[in-house]
Structure formats: C-alpha cells, structure tokens
Amino acid sequence: MRMAYYPGCSLDGVGLEFNLSTRAVSKLLGLELWEIPDWNCCGASAAHTRDQLLALALPARNLALAEQEGLDVAVPCAACFNRMKVTELATRSSKETKDAISELIELPYEASNQARNLIDVMANVVGLEKIKEKVQKPLSGLKVACYYGCLLVRPPEITQFDDPEDPMSMDNIISSLGGEPVYWAYKVECCGASQTSALPKATVPLLHRIFQNAFENGADCLAVACPLCFINLDMRQGGVKKAFQGSYNLPIFYFTELMGLAFGVSPKELGLKKHFVDPMPLLNSKGILTRANAGREAV
C-alpha cells in the first residue's frame, strides 16, 4: 500500500503528535507514506473567507504533485482534507474551473486522484481486520468518546465520508483495538477551533458542551482526528473547566495515538508526553501500558 502524504502545517507544529503517531502506525501496518515534496499550506481556515480562487489554487498545487505520482493523498488534518475535497470536486465540475486552476498553479491538474482523510484510510484502505491483527495491548476498559467535529463529515456532498450526523468509522477502529466507544450526542458538534484564537470567549461554551456530554455518557477520554480540534480541546480544557466549574478531566488522544498504544508503541515515541491534559494517569489506572504483551515489546 502506497499513498501520498500531506501532513499540513499543524503537523509540523502544534499537531506534531499526530504526525509521529500516524507515521509509527502506518509503518507497522505496511502503509507507505510518500510525503509530497515541498508541499505548501492549503490555506484552510482563512483563504476561503478571503478569496475563493486562492482557496482552490493553494490545495490544488499539492494535489497536482500527488497526481503526477498517480497517488491518492492521505490527509490527517480535517480542515486540509475539507479544502482538498472542495478543490477536487470544483476541478471535476467544469472544464472552465479546471483550466482556471491549472493556470493559477502553472501545473496540469485533472483531479484524477483523491484526498482521503486518515480515518477513512485506516478503516477502509488498510482495513479493520489488519488493524485487529496488529493489536498487542488491547484497550479493554478504556471508554472513548469518538469526536469527529465538522470538517470530516460536513457538508456530506463535499466530504463524501460516513454519516454526517452519526459517523461510526472511528468508533469501529476503537472497537477493533479492544476499546469501548461510548454512545454520546456531540460527536459532530463544532468545537469552534477555527475561531478559538480570534474569538476565545465565544468558543468556551462550545467546548464545555462537548466535554460535559462526553463525561455524562461515561467517557474516560476523547479521540479526535484533527490537529485543530485537538489543540482546542486539549489546551483550552483547563480554562473551560474552571469557567464552568466542570468536574471532567478528559485526556484527548489522536485516534492514531490509541492505535499506536494498542500496537505496543511507547508513549514517548507517540508524543503522548506533549499533551496539556496528561493522559498518563488514565493509561496507568487502566493498566494499558503494562498489559501482558502478546508479542512485540514496547519500544
């Protein structure tokens, strides 16, 4: 299995654990990731509110570079994924748009390949059976609220992925790892990440509602698939909890970190020590790290 890989700006910075864990689990699963050489920012979260053409051109260059290799693109960041899908579909919609985009990026681009988000890649390209085979330390006893947010599933005409109101792909991955996905109501609520720096006060209630609902439904932690959601839920949790006197303490994981833990990769290698809400007490209390190891030792 070989796919082009578009990490996106966040995975070089605030989302670096997502990058570390994605690379670690892909390697174990035999998924070869070809990083698009000299990829550029796709403009997500700002370009589309300024200039629709620029918002198509920036992702198009990356997609065009992958197309030259004949590869689909694995995209960890939900915001990048969404902008790439918009570009891909706009390119296919009319010759006029296609030509305009090619002229702007000065590269041929036919949109013959496609962008796929990482949950989709793991659940449907790699497959749940393969994931189950690799589990060394099952996540049994860990209750996980799978949080998808907006941009992976909405609008469904663009994302063409799972159910926009009740997606299950990430829940199925967690089950395959031996974990227990909880049934909860806020898996596709917006956490306000794109506005969290500019309008921090306005995003506090959004975050609280998500934490509270996960907590009420018995979750020990949240699993996410987007660096913007992650940093918003992880970094702001302390402040939100204080503002609402919440009684929750919910470590946030990239779903790829949970995959890595279940595959026996060490917390350090996955970047788990970099979280604001320390996940180690939870992992220790569930005995996941010390769990009898069926084969491969933790690195």
Add this chain to the structure above:
Amino acid sequence: METVRLSSTLSSGKSFLEKVQTESQVNVRDCYQCGKCSAGCPFVEAMDYSSHKILRLLQLGQIETVLKSKSIWICSHCATCYTRCPKKVDIPRLMEFLRMEANRQGFIGEKTVNIFSNLFLTSVRLTGRVHEMGTMGFYNLLSGHLFQDVLSAPGLFFNGKITPIPHLIKNRKVIQKIFANTKQRQGES
C-alpha cells in the same frame, strides 16, 4: 440587538441579491424560515443575528444591517446548518461571501477575526506555510490581546510544538506566483 427598519428600499436590495446568487449560488428566497439552521448553530449565542434572521433580513433587502453584523464574522463555516436545512440553503457559502463583501465595503464586524485571517494569509504568502509562533505573536500585538495564550505559549514552546523559526518551503516563488496569478485574474474579472 438593533431594531430593524422594515421600510428601507427593497429595490437596491434586489441587485445585491442577484450578486449573492451569482457569487455564492445561494438564492435567499429558497429559505422558508423554519429556523432549523439557527437551532443547531454552535455560535448562535455569540451572534447578533442568528442565521435564519440573516436570511430574513436579506429577503427584506436590509443589506447594510447584514453587512454590518457580527454574525458574518463569527460563523465558523461548520456547515451544521447547511447539512440540516430542508431547503439546502448553503449558509456557510453565503456567510463567506457576505464577509468578503463587508470587507470590501469596509465593514469589519469583528476586528480580531479580520486581523487573524490577514496574518494567516501573509504567513502563507511569505513562507508557503503557516508559522504559528509568528502568527500568534503578531496577532497578540495587533489585536491588543497581549496576554492571550500567554499561559499556553511557553508550554507549546518548551515541548517543541512551536518554534521561533518559520518552516519555509523551498519553492516560495511558486507560492508567491499563485498569489500573484490569483490577484491578476481577480483584477481581470
């Protein structure tokens, strides 16, 4: 919330609504005011006019009220409304267009959102990528939110998540060219 003058002219509104339709493919007359969009909007408490009210104001030709609103800057384009709307009114596209139009006319309903978008795109144009520390630092200076993220930024810095050095792509000329080509094309149309 301001009171709305319903007597203002509907005719000047008409040509504006045509422009809305051409540029965002939204026909505001499609909306039958069921309110489902506003019921699920995550930012509804922070907005001065909820999304179905924005649509009603447009239907009534109250263009300036809409362009001066905070709502069009607060919307996160999460598409909850669009996914649920029984008439498939693409509100996030409409909100994007309205924000661009307000910007062109000099109405900036939420200054901080505007500053943030400008910095983000400047970073992309200059380096090809977003430089988080630079963007955050300049943002705090320009917005006056000097102490925002102060509690988290050192943490981010020490765990190696943000660095003072921007990630530059090699082919920065290509990116600047894309910006220039886009600008030129916009000028022509």
